[in-house]
Amino acid sequence: MRLVHSGKIRDLYADGEDLILVASDKVSVYDVVLPTPIPDKGKILTQLSLWWFGRLADIAPNHVISATDVPAEWAGRAVRCRRLEMIPVECIARGYLAGLGLDSYRASGSVSGVPLPPGLAEGSRLPEPVFTPSTKATTGHDEFMTFDDMAAEVGTEMAAELRRITLEVYQRGADLAAARGVIIADTKLEFGQAEDGSLVLADEVLTSDSSRFWAAEDWQPGRPQRYLDKQFVRDWSSTITGWDRRPPGPPIPEHVVSATRARYIEAFERITQDRWQEVGPCSSTTQTS
Amino acid sequence: MQFYDPNKLIEDVQSLLRSDGLTAEITDSLTAQIGASTLLRGLGITPAIDAVDAYKRILDSGPWPDADDRRAARSG
Numbered sequence: 011m012r013l014v015h016s017g018k019i020r021d022l023y024a025d026g027e028d029l030i031l032v033a034s035d036k037v038s039v040y041d042v043v044l045p046t047p048i049p050d051k052g053k054i055l056t057q058l059s060l061w062w063f064g065r066l067a068d069i070a071p072n073h074v075i076s077a078t079d080v081p082a083e084w085a086g087r088a089v090r091c092r093r094l095e096m097i098p099v100e101c102i103a104r105g106y107l108a109g110l111g112l113d114s115y116r117a118s119g120s121v122s123g124v125p126l127p128p129g130l131a132e133g134s135r136l137p138e139p140v141f142t143p144s145t146k147a148t149t150g151h152d153e154f155m156t157f158d159d160m161a162a163e164v165g166t167e168m169a170a171e172l173r174r175i176t177l178e179v180y181q182r183g184a185d186l187a188a189a190r191g192v193i194i195a196d197t198k199l200e201f202g203q204a205e206d207g208s209l210v211l212a213d214e215v216l217t218s219d220s221s222r223f224w225a226a227e228d229w230q231p232g233r234p235q236r237y238l239d240k241q242f243v244r245d246w247s248s249t250i251t252g253w254d255r256r257p258p259g260p261p262i263p264e265h266v267v268s269a270t271r272a273r274y275i276e277a278f279e280r281i282t283q284d285r286w287q288e289v290g291p292c293s294s295t296t297q298t299s
Numbered sequence: 300m301q302f303y304d305p306n307k308l309i310e311d312v313q314s315l316l317r318s319d320g321l322t323a324e325i326t327d328s329l330t331a332q333i334g335a336s337t338l339l340r341g342l343g344i345t346p347a348i349d350a351v352d353a354y355k356r357i358l359d360s361g362p363w364p365d366a367d368d369r370r371a372a373r374s375g
Contacts, residue, residue, distance in 0.1 A: 014351055017358020022351070029350060041365040095302040095347035098336065102367075109367035113374055144370075146348065146356065147306065147328040153370075155329060163305075163336040164346065198363040203347060207300050213354075219362040 011081065018043050019219060020052075025090070030080055031213070032088045037240060037262075037270070039247045040255045046262035048243075052087035054274045054286065059214040060089070061282050062183065069182065070175045072211040073202060094202025094210055098146045099160055101172050103180030105139040106195035107132060108222055108235065114142075114154060123156030131232040133195075133224075139180050141173045171209060172201060183216040190280045192238060193229055197221035223277055239277045242269045302347040305335035 011030070015022045018038065023030040033056045035047035056077070063072045073091040080088040104111045104121065107130055114121045115130060122142035130136070143160045145153055161169040176199050184194045198220050200213035214220050223238040237244060246266045247253070253260055262270075275286045309331050316323035325331050336346035348356075360366045 015355045018361035020358050022354045038362055038365055041369050093350045096350055096353035098305055098346055098348050110371040113371040145332055147332055162333045222364050
């Protein structure tokens with residue numbers, strides 16, 4: 011087992027030909043990773059991702075080899091994955107206006123070349139989900155690309171397939187979550203190709219680290235939306251005077267940690283309709299490809 | 300199938316052009332990336348990023364909503 015890379019929230023290990031993604035309990039706010047972990051966050055998001063992979067397997071195969079064949083110290087928060095050739099495009103689906111999508115709409119009335127109706131506000135639901143791919147350049151900034159740009163990059167057939175799968179994954183996830191009181195405003199998917207060229211869903215899927223989760227009961231277009239799980243941290247951090255929202259972030263007080271942990275669990279339980287304790291750290295319901 | 304990283308091809312070409320005395324700075328990354336991928340596909344090679352390289356980038360970027368907000372702040 012070899013540590014290949016340590017990221018902001020997750021680490022990557024190699025074990026022979028396999029890769030192992032290990033989630034930590036770190037949490038970020040306003041793009042700054044805070045020094046205090048949220049206990050079990052890594053397990054909760056890993057189990058949620060595995061839960062989704064299982065429910066999306068008929069749309070696209072996934073990269074999961076095993077969620078249990080991992081070192082005991084990472085039990086519940088690590089996934090052994092296939093090493094794929096990764097598609098050089100981020101596949102993003104947006105069902106609501108937020109982030110760069112909102113910014114693009116305000117500037118041009120469209121997102122990734124897809125025109126949207128006038129009069130939409132921050133947090134507005136879109137008439138239908140839109141596919142907004144972006145580049146994966148090693149230099150410069152990632153930027154939106156149109157579908158035609160993407161087709162020029164990866165080929166028309168593959169671009170169409172990536173768009174279809176991305177929107178299907180988002181729609182299924184958003185519909186299911188909405189019925190359980192969670193708005194999945196948007197999501198970013200990663201895809202790879204197997205040796206035979208088939209498309210495989212990779213990385214994590216439909217977690218709050220790859221998507222915006224809003225509480226349906228708090229949703230109100232025209233203002234910044236409240237995040238379902240880490241809003242306590244965001245609210246608390248906004249009360250801190252003297253922090254310029256740059257690293258290093260301040261330590262999180264215990265009451266905020268426990269409230270935030272409870273919200274991560276609530277998000278998990280709302281979506282899966284399963285009690286967090288019953289899921290346990292090693293009993294995933296993953297269907298591998 | 301054969302795979303090659305379009306970003307690496309861009310670096311390869313930059314290096315080649317610089318050895319001929321050209322500046323070869325990226326002024327339009329989208330055009331450069333599309334061009335590199337198109338060239339690869341024209342040569343029967345599938346543009347793709349090695350999984351380790353791709354995950355390094357993904358993990359360094361952090362949670363996607365943060366990254367998306369970051370891009371919005373930069374463009375706004």
